[in-house]
Amino acid sequence: MARRKEPNSPNTTSKSIRCAIYTRKSTDEGLEKDFNSLDAQREAAEAYIASQIGEGWICLPDRYDDGGFTGGNLDRPALKKLIADIEAGKIDCVVVYKVDRLSRSLTDFGRLVEVFDKRGTSFVSVTQHFNTTNSMGRLTLNILLSFAQFEREIISERTRDKMAAARKKGKWAGGPPMLGYDVVNQKLEVNEPEAKQVREVFELYLDRRSLLTVAQELNDRGSTTKRWNTKAGTEKGGLRWTKDNVLALLRNVVYIGRVRHKAETYPGEHVGIVDQAVFDAVQALLSDNGRTNPNGPRGSDGAILCGLVRCRSCGCAMTPSCSVKKNRRYRYYVCVNAQKRGYRECPMPSVSAEVLETFVVDQIREIGRDPDLVAATFAEVQRQAEERLESLRNEADRLEAQIAGIYRQLAQAASQPDRLAALNAEVDDRQRVLAQIRLQIETTGRQNAHVGDVRRALAEFDGVWGALTRREQGELLRHVLEGVEFDGKSEEVTLAFRFGQLPAEDNQIVEEAA
Template sequence: MSAPEISRRLRCAVYTRKSTEEGLEREYNSIEAQRDAGQAFIASRRAEGWIPVADDYDDAGYSAATLSRPALERLLDDIRAGKIDIVVTYKIDRLSRSLRDFHRLWEHMTAHEVEFVAVTQQFNTTDAMGRLMLNILLSFAEFDRELDVERARDKMIASKKKGLWMHGVPPLGYDLQNRRLVVDPKEAPLVRWIFQQVAAGMPTAKLVAALRERGATSKVWTTRNGRQIVGKPIAKSLLYKMLANRTYVGELRHGTQWFPDSHEAVIDPELWAKAQAATATRPRALPSPDAPKIPFPLRGLVFAADGRAMTPWHTTKRNGRTYRYYVHTRALHESAKLLKLPRVPAGELEAAVIEQLRSVLRAPELISAILPQAVALDASLDEPQIMVAMLRLHEIWGYLAGHEQAQMLQLLIERIVVHEDRAELRLRPLGLTTFVANLSSTQPLRCPHE
């Protein structure tokens, strides 16, 4: 009977390492012994198609504490180039003594479909027992990493409880001394003035304009490594962050936790409460004719299933065509491939939402329930006319300008929650009544104060 035909040749690379150069001058040293053991193991598997590669990967005089080793780097390059199918070592610690580093190397191997064998430890990922041992080792590596994360988190929380600043650049109005926040006498009056104007009811746009006239900027800072952070004019985004930052009342944040009395407050509790009350009663900012050229009528309304906002994003191709999307906020900072939720084409989502709204607003039971409430708000409303207008919304919609359509959507919709297989539309309870009232009015759409 002829020997079974070997369908595939498996190219095997033997990696050897010795921490010191001591004894390398001997006629038969540790590196050679490791290499011979690896070659012998490969020869014993010749019937399975194992063959040695011509190159040697020997790191003599290199510690396993680092992955920066010439032969190891060359081995990884050859793995990336597809020249190796199996890596063979005398023991696992020849490759790495660190579970964490071994995990990184193993991830690199699996990404290129390369197996691993340790000759003297019965460690062979080409069979089930070897893969079981590997999973046990990697479980310990994962456990070790999680312990490190927990220790780092506990240290961070303990530091913040002691009032230590752990966030890099301090907020406007504060300076750093011995890693603690101290009030900056030059910047703190500006921060107080901002909160005072908000508490007094000054519109945000007017406040931003006043700050620009004063020449006020964001924090000017020099980092430890000497990098200069230049102050920029205070825009609405920074203003909103300042108004929501409880650091100004003497607290430090960790996740959703706030630790009180961590440092001296710039804003007293009474002024803070007035400013928060003033911002809470302001209506949602609505798009206007001066909105950005790329329209996103659902801006600020779209959220992912995990509660995070989905940000408007667009790209323009060489042919001049623009593609619009609503993108998960994390996808702007991380690899979108790691997210289960893909970016959502804006046109498709907007069309689906508008069509759903049209269906809802034409429903007889909804019309019957809403009309009495609208008439109660304004007795001058013509009930039959409003009913006809709601039933013919699809015709009215086409006559609305883009910013008017956006106003209507913002008025009616509380939020849109995008799941992997569907989108959930949540309406504003008072928005429907106000919308009906506005249908008979020539005045701009009003936003309800909920």
């Protein structure tokens, strides 16, 4: 393997060093000028390359300019083009004005250095006078990057501290507008028609004493959640009421003229629109309803399909529930959509837990005893895995595009602390979901089931089932099953196994669900 030569080495005069200049600016402010920050960075880099002409350095004509992109990630169009050209062997040296123009993240820069090393490409910073072809340059680079990352974290901490101080002074700290108020010059101003609607929600709850009933009545009236437009003109909100957003409204201290910071509340600059006495009465009623449920316990005790059942009609989960009649306890799986928006929203909002659980367990037993069904189940494995992988990869691509879009917004919101905090929170949320999806992709890709594995798993299930406690039975089902889908209209049940979907000839519950 040929040894890579340093740009400053006298031995390089026999070979041209093709230099690419990379420039970046975090915001797009001023980029419309004839001579902007990107031009200034390039001019300095061109002058440095010209000073090394005796060593064989030449400046490539292609421009790699990222205007309006943060250095906190690698999702930048010009940077991607630069990496592609390095991979294609078109570049020998990357020249930047300062190291943080290339990256402010130590982790990301480590990845870039790996790409550079793999292709024998060196890296030079004009103002910091070092390159990555020697150990001293690498050490200096890591120190500078550590300070750049430290500076970025300090900015985030200052933003959080500023938001906390604003809340303690009673100021509006940003976020989506809420029903009853409009945001004008970073302050909350009462929207009287909406304020009247908010007071009606409080009065309705005091009268009906049920979040679900209130949500249903609001929807019957044609009422919706807050409608508002983003700065880009996109309309948001205007959703149907659910039990959850009714609860969020009733718990919001903004309506009594206060703001919340963590567990504390402070007097706000805005005007309250709900009487303190009404608000306190609602809080007391919410607390009482949380402690005592007239329908009896609603926990998941004994619900061995908890977390597995979905309603086919609504496409959402079914959660364990129960009722007590004449001292007898009845267990159900209830459609979450019906539970939140009202039982009229689903054609079959609940199913007897005993009937569904018995049916599922009997189906698993039957499969384990039938070699043909085991073989047919295994035949679905590869197709199911490929479909799952494709869906996960598409979702990962979608999230990466969303994160890239948010980072572009971050670059444009440098002077808006409230917006920066909200955007950073969005990035954190999506990156957490993306990490989970990537883990699922990796796990799914490693799966390599065999017919023997399927047969053995089902045989062991039949052998140990009767000796397990209810909690242990639930754990075993979650190891065996991917999910259970219940169709309330036809009363059909579809079982999806961890190793493929169950092709059952008769998958209909014969007993009528209570």
